[in-house]
Structures are given as structure tokens and as C-alpha cells.
Amino acid sequence: MVSLNFAAAGETHALLARSGSCSKTGNYTTPDGLNFTAYCGEDIVSTAYYDTPTKKNFTQCMDDCSTENYRCWGVAWQESNSSCWGLTSDHAITSANLTGPSSTRDIALGNTTQLGGNTSCPYANNTILPTQEGLDFKLACYTSIDEDTLSPWNLEFCRVHVETLEECMDACAQAHPRCQAAMWNPGLMAGYLNCFLKNDTGPLVANTNYIYHTAVAEYTPLSQGCPTYSNWTANDKTFDIKCSKQITQANNLTFYHQDNITACIDSCASHSGPPACEAVVFDATLDSGYENCQLFSDVKMTDDSTNLNIAQFSTATSSNSSSSNSSSNSSSKAWIAGPVIGGVVAIGVIGFIWFWWKRRQARRQSPEEDSSDTVNQDKNKLPATVADPASLDALSSLTELAAQERVELPSEERRVFEMGADGNMCKH
Numbered sequence: 001m002v003s004l005n006f007a008a009a010g011e012t013h014a015l016l017a018r019s020g021s022c023s024k025t026g027n028y029t030t031p032d033g034l035n036f037t038a039y040c041g042e043d044i045v046s047t048a049y050y051d052t053p054t055k056k057n058f059t060q061c062m063d064d065c066s067t068e069n070y071r072c073w074g075v076a077w078q079e080s081n082s083s084c085w086g087l088t089s090d091h092a093i094t095s096a097n098l099t100g101p102s103s104t105r106d107i108a109l110g111n112t113t114q115l116g117g118n119t120s121c122p123y124a125n126n127t128i129l130p131t132q133e134g135l136d137f138k139l140a141c142y143t144s145i146d147e148d149t150l151s152p153w154n155l156e157f158c159r160v161h162v163e164t165l166e167e168c169m170d171a172c173a174q175a176h177p178r179c180q181a182a183m184w185n186p187g188l189m190a191g192y193l194n195c196f197l198k199n200d201t202g203p204l205v206a207n208t209n210y211i212y213h214t215a216v217a218e219y220t221p222l223s224q225g226c227p228t229y230s231n232w233t234a235n236d237k238t239f240d241i242k243c244s245k246q247i248t249q250a251n252n253l254t255f256y257h258q259d260n261i262t263a264c265i266d267s268c269a270s271h272s273g274p275p276a277c278e279a280v281v282f283d284a285t286l287d288s289g290y291e292n293c294q295l296f297s298d299v300k301m302t303d304d305s306t307n308l309n310i311a312q313f314s315t316a317t318s319s320n321s322s323s324s325n326s327s328s329n330s331s332s333k334a335w336i337a338g339p340v341i342g343g344v345v346a347i348g349v350i351g352f353i354w355f356w357w358k359r360r361q362a363r364r365q366s367p368e369e370d371s372s373d374t375v376n377q378d379k380n381k382l383p384a385t386v387a388d389p390a391s392l393d394a395l396s397s398l399t400e401l402a403a404q405e406r407v408e409l410p411s412e413e414r415r416v417f418e419m420g421a422d423g424n425m426c427k428h
Contacts, residue, residue, distance in 0.1 A: 020079045021058040022106035028059060032161050034066040034192050035111040036074065039095060043102035044076060048092040053083035060084075062108050066192045067157055074109035110192075119187040119211040122165050129215060131166070133173035133257055135290045137182065137215035139165075140204050144212040148200035150179050159193035168195035169215050174255070176289040183214045222259055222284045222292075226309060232262050234269035239280075239311040241265075246308045247281050249300035255291035258282065264293035265311050271295055279312040 022040035029035050050072075056064065058077050061084035065072040073092035076085040091097045093112050121141035123129065129137045149158050152175040162168045165184045172179035181198040188194050189210045201216045226243035233239075241261065253271065258264040261282040271277035275297040283292040285307045302310060 020106065022077065022079070022108075025058055028062055028108065030063050030066040032066050032157075032193065034062075034114055034161070036062045036065075036108040037095075037111070039098055039107040039109070041101055041103075042098045042107045043100070043105045044074075044087065044107050045091050045097045045099055048073070048087045048089040048097060049076065050086045050088040053078070053085050055082045056084040057082065058106070058108075065110065066161075067159075069191050071115060071189055071191060072110065073112070073115065074107065077106045077108065078104050079106070080104055115188055115192065117163075117186045117188060121213050128218070129166070129169060131169045131173045133170065133290060135169075135173040135257070136218045137169045137172075138218055140214045140216065142207045142211065143204040143214045144183055144207060144210075145181055145196075145198045145200060145202060145214060146205055148180075148198050150175060150177075150197040150199040152176055152179070152197060157193055158197065159191070160195045160197075161193050162195040165213060165215060169217075171195055172197050172215075172217060173257075173290045176255070176291070178219075178286055178289050179217065181214055181216045183212050185210055185212050187211055217290070219286055219290070222286065224284050227261060231314070232265045232311065234262075234266045237269045238314050239265050239268070240314045241309065241311045242302070243309045244305055244307075245302050245310045246305035247279060247294075247296055247299055247301070247310055248303045250279065250296040251275065251298040253277055253295040253297055255289070256293040256295070257291050258293040260284075261309055261311060267293055268295050268311070268313075273297075277313075279310060282309050282311070283307060284309075 020040070022038055025038060027035070027037050050070075058079070061075045061077050064084070065075050065086055068086060070086075070088055072086045072088060073090075074087040076087060077083070087107075087109075092109060095109065098107060121139070123139055123141075125139065125141045127139045129139055131137065151158050155175070160168075160171050162171065162184065165182075165186075168182040168184045172182040175197050177199075179197045179199065180201045183196040183198060185191075185194040185196070187210070196212075198214075204214060204216075227241055230241055231238055232241060253273075253275070256264070256267050258267060261280070261284075264280045264282045268277040268280045277295045277297060279296045279299045281294045281296070283289075283294075286292050287307060288294075299312060
């Protein structure tokens with residue numbers, strides 16, 4: 001019997017020395033974290049092969065193995081025609097099933113400790129579980145949601161790899177648009193990407209072939225509508241609030257969950273940068289995701305929207321504004337009280353000026369004048385008194401707010417998300 005002399009992991013066999021992509025790449029970690037050990041110039045038993053070859057390069061061959069919807073143990077690579085095979089049989093688990101030197105193929109095997117796990121439910125059924133984001137989930141052990149897979153804007157793939165159920169729930173809480181449930185496959189039988197995000201809460205189906213545990217999000221509705229004041233000041237920065245608007249061209253900074261637009265503005269004002277935050281989009285409906293407060297810089301364009309409100313940094317301040325320096329209780333009341341108080345103060349000052357002028361005119365009139373003469377003289381004196389420049393300036397500053405200049409922004413485009421024609425970006 002011929003004794004086979006296998007090359008060490010990541011090296012080329014001495015009998016088949018060549019400078020192919022395998023020897024250049026060596027051991028490799030995919031973008032989603034799956035580690036591969038390369039066996040250059042080797043082949044593996046034929047029963048390990050699964051699918052027909054596709055045209056790729058060596059690293060893409062391993063990348064795709066980590067994102068398949070089945071458990072892919074490794075890959076076989078043939079550089080001469082850029083062919084890639086997935087290895088799914090248990091024969092691909094260890095290097096003991098390598099068949100010796102090959103002049104045409106290379107093998108890369110995934111880390112077996114990363115391709116399996118404890119399939120038991122980590123908590124009691126119906127347990128309410130919190131997340132780091134603050135969103136609670138209700139656990140349904142050994143169930144799955146067969147359809148309604150979410151296609152998040154912020155993920156390349158519709159699934160992600162996680163080590164725990166909690167990580168899967170966190171991925172759901174951070175997804176855009178709104179994720180309704182997180183379905184976890186702890187045994188990785190459905191692939192290395194073992195966390196499935198769902199855009200519906202059911203129906204929940206008992207497991208049949210693979211083991212899943214599903215956690216359904218429990219959203220708390222937020223108050224809808226537009227604030228009654230048009231400005232909000234936080235950290236000495238004033239923001240203009242515009243309702244039923246959205247930002248269509250800007251640089252996205254980050255997301256938060258907030259209960260109202262003023263708290264969202266506070267997040268923007270305290271953002272460390274760089275770049276500095278200059279605008280927010282707030283979604284009270286949570287349709288865009290649990291993280292409903294989006295921070296932007298370099299805003300280029302806005303547009304009309306049904307459910308979204310925006311706030312942009314302004315160098316000009318308005319009398320119809322509120323501040324985040326007030327307590328949380330008083331700030332909620334300011335949605336109504338802010339503009340009312342401002343209006344009352346302005347009317348009171350105007351009334352005082354009018355009352356002072358009438359008293360001054362009355363003192364100038366003689367006691368012999370009757371009431372009709374007084375009225376006539378008052379009418380005659382009114383234009384001369386109001387025509388005083390100082391008086392006109394005082395009244396103008398109280399009764400007419402400064403108009404805000406409309407500026408047409410440049411047409412340079414920088415979109416936050418560019419979705420495909422079918423509305424989906426991620427790969428299934």
C-alpha cells in the first residue's frame with residue numbers, strides 16, 4: 001500500500017509545488033467569521049462533494065460556503081477552470097478523509113467547532129427576554145416561522161451568524177425595516193448563517209426537520225403626530241422641526257431608539273463626531289425599525305413623507321422654541337404649552353404699549369374738552385404718534401417674525417440606502 005504524505009494545513013504538497021491561489025491565500029476567515037484550513041494540492045473522498053461546480057475564485061468559494069442555506073463543511077477548488085464545489089457530507093469533517101496529492105484541486109475545510117451547537121432551548125417557553133436595545137421578545141421554543149423572511153436594508157444577507165439567541169434578538173432589534181421576530185437555528189443545520197429575521201409574528205409552526213427557537217418582538221406603540229412647536233434647542237444648538245418630511249440625500253451616521261423627536265434631537269446634539277450631526281429623521285410608527293431615530297450629516301435634499309418627521313440644525317433661533325434643559329415631565333407638556341405662552345407674552349407687551357400711549361394722550365387733553373372732542377383729537381394724534389420710528393420698530397419686532405430664507409441645495413447625490421427594484425437588498 002502506498003503511504004500518503006499529506007501537506008500541512010495551508011501549505012503545498014512537496015510533489016506538487018505550485019504558486020496557485022491556495023498557496024497564496026492559505027488559511028482563511030470569511031467576512032462573517034467562519035475559519036477555513038487550506039490543504040493545497042489535495043483532494044477529498046468523492047462522497048463529500050455536494051453540488052455541481054460554479055465559477056468563482058478561491059476566497060469567494062469559501063465565502064459562499066459560509067452563506068449557503070445548508071451546512072457546508074468545506075470546499076473543493078480547481079484553479080484550472082475556476083470551479084468550486086461545496087462539501088456537505090460528514091466525510092468532510094476532518095482531514096483524515098483527504099485522498100492524497102492532486103495536481104488539479106485544493107481543499108479548504110471549515111472549523112467544525114463553529115459548525116455545530118447545543119440545540120436545546122436556552123430558556124423556558126414563553127419567557128420574556130430583553131435586548132441591549134431595550135426591545136423585549138417573547139420566546140417560543142422549538143417553533144419556526146416558515147415564510148416572511150425579512151430583507152433588511154442594513155444587511156448584505158437576509159440571515160446572520162450568531163452564537164446565542166440573545167445575539168439573534170439584537171440583530172432583529174437593529175434591523176431596518178422593522179423586524180417582527182428572530183428565528184434561531186442553534187445546530188447550524190440550515191447553514192452557518194443561523195439567525196433568520198422575520199417581518200411577521202407568525203404563524204408559529206412546530207419543528208420538523210431542523211431545530212429552531214423563535215423570539216417574537218413586543219413593540220410598545222409611540223405617540224403619533226407632529227409637535228406643536230417648530231424648534232428645539234439642545235446643547236446650545238437649535239433645530240428646526242419639519243413634519244411629514246424625509247431626508248433623501250445625506251450621509252448616514254447612526255441609529256438610536258427614541259420615544260419622541262426631541263429625544264432624537266438630543267442624540268444628534270450630543271453626537272461626538274466627526275462628522276458632526278446636523279439632522280435627524282424620526283419615525284414614530286417604528287415601520288423603519290425599532291431604531292427609529294436616524295442621525296445624518298451633510299444633508300443635501302429632503303422630500304415629503306407620510307409618517308416621518310425631520311429636524312435640521314439651524315443657526316437662527318425662533319421665539320416658538322423649546323429646550324431640552326427642562327425635565328422629562330415638563331418637556332412633554334411643552335408640545336402644547338410652548339407656543340401658547342410665547343403668543344400670550346407678545347400680545348401682553350403690545351397691549352401695554354397701547355395702554356401707555358392712551359394714558360399719555362389723555363393727560364395732554366384739557367378738562368374742558370368733551371368726550372367727542374377727545375375722541376376726535378385722539379384720532380388726529382394717532383398717526384403722528386405711531387409714525388415715530390422707535391415705536392414702529394418696537395411694534396414690528398413684536399408682531400412679525402423674521403422670515404426664514406429658502407435655499408436650494410446642490411444636486412450632489414449621496415443616498416442613505418439604495419434598494420433594488422424588488423425592495424430587497426440582502427441575499428437569501
